Amino acid sequence: MLAPAAQPDLPQSLRGAIWRGVKGECPRCGAARLFAKFLRPVSHCPACHQDWSLHQADDFPPYVSIFLTGHLLAPVMIMIGGSAALSLGAKTAIAMVLAAILMLSFLQPAKGGVIALQWWMGMHGFAPGGKIEALALPKGEPGSPWA
Numbered sequence: 833m834l835a836p837a838a839q840p841d842l843p844q845s846l847r848g849a850i851w852r853g854v855k856g857e858c859p860r861c862g863a864a865r866l867f868a869k870f871l872r873p874v875s876h877c878p879a880c881h882q883d884w885s886l887h888q889a890d891d892f893p894p895y896v897s898i899f900l901t902g903h904l905l906a907p908v909m910i911m912i913g914g915s916a917a918l919s920l921g922a923k924t925a926i927a928m929v930l931a932a933i934l935m936l937s938f939l940q941p942a943k944g945g946v947i948a949l950q951w952w953m954g955m956h957g958f959a960p961g962g963k964i965e966a967l968a969l970p971k972g973e974p975g976s977p978w979a
């Protein structure tokens with residue numbers, strides 16, 4: 833059993849929670865790392881003891897990463913696609929390397945953001961949600977998603 837933590841510095845908005853997750857910080861307190869390994873979140877935050885094993889990010893972080901990579905890579909592909917100085921093999925190699933770098937760069941921030949979103953909205957096992965906790969809306973209160 834974990835000792836009770838001091839009152840954490842809760843985010844005041846969904847944007848704040850997601851930004852903490854994108855940075856790889858605990859979305860609830862921002863005082864500890866969210867990830868134990870590249871894509872594996874810690875089971876419990878060492879600072880605020882939030883249980884992060886409840887998330888179900890599944891395929892959404894890769895989807896976000898692919899979406900961002902595609903939108904950033906498209907103008908580059910159009911630019912180098914029109915270049916006559918590069919061979920088709922060189923263009924393909926540049927595109928594949930850039931795509932791999934961007935995909936891997938966005939994957940962990942996307943997962944952190946998705947976990948923060950799920951926590952804030954009280955999705956899956958995150959009940960009560962971060963929004964309710966941060967805004968001190970008890971269950972059944974008007975404006976509460978649990979009403």
Ligand SMILES: [Zn+2]
Binds near residue numbers: 863864877880881882
């Ligand atoms: Zn925490």
